[in-house]
Structure formats: structure tokens, C-alpha cells
Amino acid sequence: MTDTPARLLSLLSLLQTPREWPGSELAERLRVSARTIRRDIDRLRELGYPVEATLGAEGGYRLVAGAAMPPLVLDDEEAVAIAVGLRAGAGHAIEGVEEASVRALAKLEQVLPGRLRRRVGALQSATVAVARGDGASVDPRTLTAIASAVAGPERLRFAYRARDGVDSRRLVEPYRLVSTGSRWYLVAYDMEREDWRTFRVDRVSEPGATGVRFAPRGLPMDAEEFVRRGLRGGESAYPVEVTFSVASGLPEWVAEHVVGGAGGADGAAVRVRFESADSPEWLVARLALVGVPFVVHGPEVLVEAARALGARLAEAAGA
Structure with missing residues (x-):
């Protein structure tokens, strides 16, 4: 293989398989000399790939964990599997990884060949996902389109249905x-x-x-706080008060709202x-999934939802 960039990518793809490769086997697979393999290994190290060499008659090479995450080379099956997994994670807002899923999915789908994009779409359409308690589902393609426009930054048009059912077009x-x-x-x-x-x-x-590109305007506050204020001001927002029996084991979305001790033995x-x-039904189910005993103090609609779920x-369970 005389094309150095292509050879380096092929070598990197082999090294990303979790095993140790004898230098002679790498040379045979890539149809080059052992000396060329050593030079290519040095080039990969210069690019930030932590390749470890072992001593011996044959000598061996393997890719190890480094201080930074270097670029990966994926084959077709790996790319499809990752895209499907990221779509699932992005579309159902898995706590802690949802935003990273969208960013990674946007990057991957930008370079995914058409033939692989069709395979991902076919797998996605053949998969039935369990809906969240509030019934709100998000098309991952919508998320990635929006994420790409945010990263641009590029103006975006879309159709929008408001809470009262009124449809509009937005720019x-x-x-x-x-x-x-x-x-x-x-x-x-x-x-x-x-x-x-x-x-x-x-x-x-x-x-x-x-x-159409644009120079981003300055939002007068943090985006997360802007959303929280909007929810607090909305008609559907309501105050929640819950006591958990222990503080340990609480997820971040609960722990950040702790207001102090509540006594207890x-x-x-x-x-x-x-x-x-x-929705109260979705929220009480989410609280139950925390796995820590809790008591709902209010509002009454949440108390009723907890009683109904318990019943x-x-x-x-046949009780």
C-alpha cells in the first residue's frame, strides 16, 4: 500500500481492535516492510494516538488509553450501530447523556455516507420504542437538524404547533x-x-x-435558566415538595433542589x-424510579397521582 494517508487509516483501524499486533503481521496485512510500519507508528504518535510497543523478537503494538480522546476510525457496521444508539439516546432524553448524544449524532450524520444513512433509517423505522409517561416523543432527525443549525450558526425555519393547537411557521x-x-x-x-x-x-x-449565517446575539441569562423561568411562568408549571428518606443515591436532577434536612430517625x-x-403521572413515576423511599407533600394533584400509581x-402484584 503506497498511499501513506490511506495506509495510516488502515493501520489505525487495525490498532483500534483490542489486541496486540505483531509488527510482522501488520506489515503483511498492509503489504509494506516492518520499517515502514515503525515509521507509521511514529506518525500516529505525533498525531496524538497513544500506541504502546512491546519488546521481543517480533515486537508488538497496541493502542492504549491516553490523556485525550483521539479521532476514531469506524467500519460500516460500527458506524450504523453507533448512529442507531445515539438516535435512541437523543430521542428519549436519557439523563446525563442526552445533549452529548445530540452533538455526537449531528457530527456523525454529517459525514455518514448515503448508503449507511439509509441503513440507519431502516433500522430506526423497524424499531418500536417505549414512549415516556407524558407521551412526548422527539424525532432524532429534528434534533440533529436543530443542533446543526445551532452549531452553524445558521437561521432555521420550521413549523410549530403551540400549546393551544395553533400552527405557525417560524424563522x-x-x-x-x-x-x-x-x-x-x-x-x-x-x-x-x-x-x-x-x-x-x-x-x-x-x-x-x-x-443564512448570523452573528449570535447575547442571551441575557444562561439558556438553562431561561427555560426554567419559562416553565415556572407557564400555566402548566406547579410547585413540588417531596421528602426522601436518605440523601445518598439521589440523582442530580433531584439533589440540586434539596432545601435541607427533614428530620427522620x-x-x-x-x-x-x-x-x-x-404531567403529575410522569413525574411521580420518575420519582419512584429514583429507588429511594419518599413522601409527597404537595401539590394535591401529585399526591393523588402517587396514590393512583401505588394502587x-x-x-x-396481586396485593
């Missing part, structure tokens, strides 16, 4: 995608209304980049207060 300068754990929101500057707006992504359809119980725009589970 915006997208600023950030924000996940609350159960829903995705787009923070953007609405060109026609000349103001900042928050859009629920599950109500967005037909997103299309316009090709061992003094370890903690009280949590926050505001939510999720259904007891009935299901």
Missing part, C-alpha cells in the same frame, strides 16, 4: 438546545416577533436550515422543592 436564530430530562427545548431569537422564545422540540416539524432525610411542567402497582 429563528437558534441559540441552544436544552434538555430537562423529559423534554427538549430550543432557545432561539424569533425574527418575526423580535424577541427570545422557547420552543418545545416535540412540537417542531419540518425544520430546514436557510443557509437518623437525621438523614432530606426535603426537596422545585417546580415542574411535567395500580399493588393490584398488579
Whole structure:
């Protein structure tokens, strides 16, 4: 193989297989000399790939963990598997990885060949995912289109259905995608209304980049705080107060709202207060999945949702 860049990519692809490669085997596979392999290994090291060499008659090479994440070379099957997994993670807002899933998916789909994109689409259409409790689902293609426009930055057009069911067409300068754990929101500057707006992504359809670049405006606050304030001001937002029996084991989305101890036999119980725009049924199910015993103090609609969920589970268990 005389093409040095192509040979380096082939060598990198082999080294990313978790095993040690004798220098002679690498030379045979790439149809070059052992000396060329040594030079290519040095080139990879200069590019930031931590290739470890072992001594001996044959000598061997393997890729090890380094201080930074170097670029990866994926074959067709690996690329399809990762794209499908990222789509699943992005579309259902898996806590802690949802925003990273969207960024990675946008990068991957930008360079994915057409034949592989079709395979990913076929797998996605043949897969049935369990919907979240509030029934709001997000098309990963919509997320990646928005993420690409945010990264551009590029003005974006889309159709939007408001809470009251009214449809409209929007032209915006997208600023950030924000996940609350159960829903995705787009923070953007609405060109026609000349103001900042928050859009629920599950109500967005037909997103299309316009090709018009723009200089990002300065949002007067953090994007996450902008979304939180919008939810608190919305008609569907309501205050929540819950006591958990212990503080350990609480996920970040709960722990960040702890307001202090709540007594308890061992003094370890903690009280949590926050505001939510999720349906009470979905929120109480999410609280139950934390895996720590808890008591709901309010509001009454959440107390009733907890009682109803407990009754259904007891009935299901034959109690």
C-alpha cells in the first residue's frame, strides 16, 4: 500500500481492535516492510494516538488509553450501530447523556455516507420504542437538524404547533438546545416577533436550515435558566415538595433542589422543592424510579397521582 494517508487509516483501524499486533503481521496485512510500519507508528504518535510497543523478537503494538480522546476510525457496521444508539439516546432524553448524544449524532450524520444513512433509517423505522409517561416523543432527525443549525450558526425555519393547537411557521436564530430530562427545548431569537422564545422540540416539524449565517446575539441569562423561568411562568408549571428518606443515591436532577434536612430517625432525610411542567403521572413515576423511599407533600394533584400509581402497582402484584 503506497498511499501513506490511506495506509495510516488502515493501520489505525487495525490498532483500534483490542489486541496486540505483531509488527510482522501488520506489515503483511498492509503489504509494506516492518520499517515502514515503525515509521507509521511514529506518525500516529505525533498525531496524538497513544500506541504502546512491546519488546521481543517480533515486537508488538497496541493502542492504549491516553490523556485525550483521539479521532476514531469506524467500519460500516460500527458506524450504523453507533448512529442507531445515539438516535435512541437523543430521542428519549436519557439523563446525563442526552445533549452529548445530540452533538455526537449531528457530527456523525454529517459525514455518514448515503448508503449507511439509509441503513440507519431502516433500522430506526423497524424499531418500536417505549414512549415516556407524558407521551412526548422527539424525532432524532429534528434534533440533529436543530443542533446543526445551532452549531452553524445558521437561521432555521420550521413549523410549530403551540400549546393551544395553533400552527405557525417560524424563522429563528437558534441559540441552544436544552434538555430537562423529559423534554427538549430550543432557545432561539424569533425574527418575526423580535424577541427570545422557547420552543418545545416535540412540537417542531419540518425544520430546514436557510443557509443564512448570523452573528449570535447575547442571551441575557444562561439558556438553562431561561427555560426554567419559562416553565415556572407557564400555566402548566406547579410547585413540588417531596421528602426522601436518605440523601445518598439521589440523582442530580433531584439533589440540586434539596432545601435541607427533614428530620427522620437518623437525621438523614432530606426535603426537596422545585417546580415542574411535567404531567403529575410522569413525574411521580420518575420519582419512584429514583429507588429511594419518599413522601409527597404537595401539590394535591401529585399526591393523588402517587396514590393512583401505588394502587395500580399493588393490584398488579396481586396485593
